[in-house]
Amino acid sequence: MVVQNKTEDTYHLKGYIVGNGATDWAYDVSPSFPRTVYGFNLVPYDYIDFLETNDCVYYFNDFKPHSGPEECDAVWNKTQELTTALNWYDLYQPASANPLSARPRNASAMVNGVEKPYLRGKKRSEYTPWIKHLLSEENDVVDGTFLSDYLNNATVRTALHIPDSAPGWDMCSATLDYHVQEEASLWIYEILKVNGIRILFYSGDTDGAVPTYGTKRWIKDLNWPVKTEWTQWKSEGQVAGYLTKYDGLDFMTVKGAGHMCPQEKR
Numbered sequence: 216m217v218v219q220n221k222t223e224d225t226y227h228l229k230g231y232i233v234g235n236g237a238t239d240w241a242y243d244v245s246p247s248f249p250r251t252v253y254g255f256n257l258v259p260y261d262y263i264d265f266l267e268t269n270d271c272v273y274y275f276n277d278f279k280p281h282s283g284p285e286e287c288d289a290v291w292n293k294t295q296e297l298t299t300a301l302n303w304y305d306l307y308q309p310a311s312a313n314p315l316s317a318r319p320r321n322a323s324a325m326v327n328g329v330e331k332p333y334l335r336g337k338k339r340s341e342y343t344p345w346i347k348h349l350l351s352e353e354n355d356v357v358d359g360t361f362l363s364d365y366l367n368n369a370t371v372r373t374a375l376h377i378p379d380s381a382p383g384w385d386m387c388s389a390t391l392d393y394h395v396q397e398e399a400s401l402w403i404y405e406i407l408k409v410n411g412i413r414i415l416f417y418s419g420d421t422d423g424a425v426p427t428y429g430t431k432r433w434i435k436d437l438n439w440p441v442k443t444e445w446t447q448w449k450s451e452g453q454v455a456g457y458l459t460k461y462d463g464l465d466f467m468t469v470k471g472a473g474h475m476c477p478q479e480k481r
Contacts, residue, residue, distance in 0.1 A: 230413030247429030305473025333383030
């Protein structure tokens with residue numbers, strides 16, 4: 216597979232890695248959230264039983280209507296409310312305790328004599344706008360302030376070979392227009408496999424945003440032959456997660472890591 220850019224340079228792609236990536240909206244994010252938080256003992260079984268018995272399935276950012284009767288809404292909202300004080304991206308962690316007034320959000324760094332303005336962190340209502348109905352002034356906290364300062368530091372930019380012409384770093388780009396397509400990204404996996412592109416999909420197993428539970432379900436639906444059965448992988452002699460190798464894809468879990476797996480378990 217050869218990818219060409221506008222300058223006609225060619226890149227011989229050998230493989231790629233996806234971490235906690237939303238791939239199939241039938242399983243990822245909201246459809247897998249209830250089972251995930253039940254597995255973490257955060258909600259009672261009665262909620263799961265009701266949602267599954269009544270086929271109450273909700274979708275990411277409500278990009279399509281949920282299924283089930285009207286009574287589903289009350290149980291779904293209770294499930295959300297019981298988990299809203301936790302970090303959605305790592306269910307083992309509490310929500311950030313940084314109040315909005317703790318530090319000024321507008322900041323800047325001097326890079327080679329040029330001021331680079333940036334915004335410290337993201338409010339929860341900015342980072343996960345689909346949960347605004349669960350947020351209040353008290354819990355709409357800012358995450359990522361220290362990461363923003365670090366990546367905008369002039370020394371760090373130089374070490375990462377970021378050109379001086381590049382703007383300040385932001386947690387989420389406001390210049391990109393994200394489009395939630397109904398087919399998500401599942402369609403490309405078969406194409407990449409046919410072209411011999413190696414695929415590693417890893418999943419931090421404490422992620423509530425794109426849970427491991429949903430990932431395992433769409434991978435099963437691929438129906439690709441298993442080459443190596445579910446087995447441990449280790450780091451420094453300790454079990455660090457589990458690995459299954461399929462014909463066309465390696466799937467690996469990372470124990471105790473959330474959505475930002477490389478940040479939490481380098």
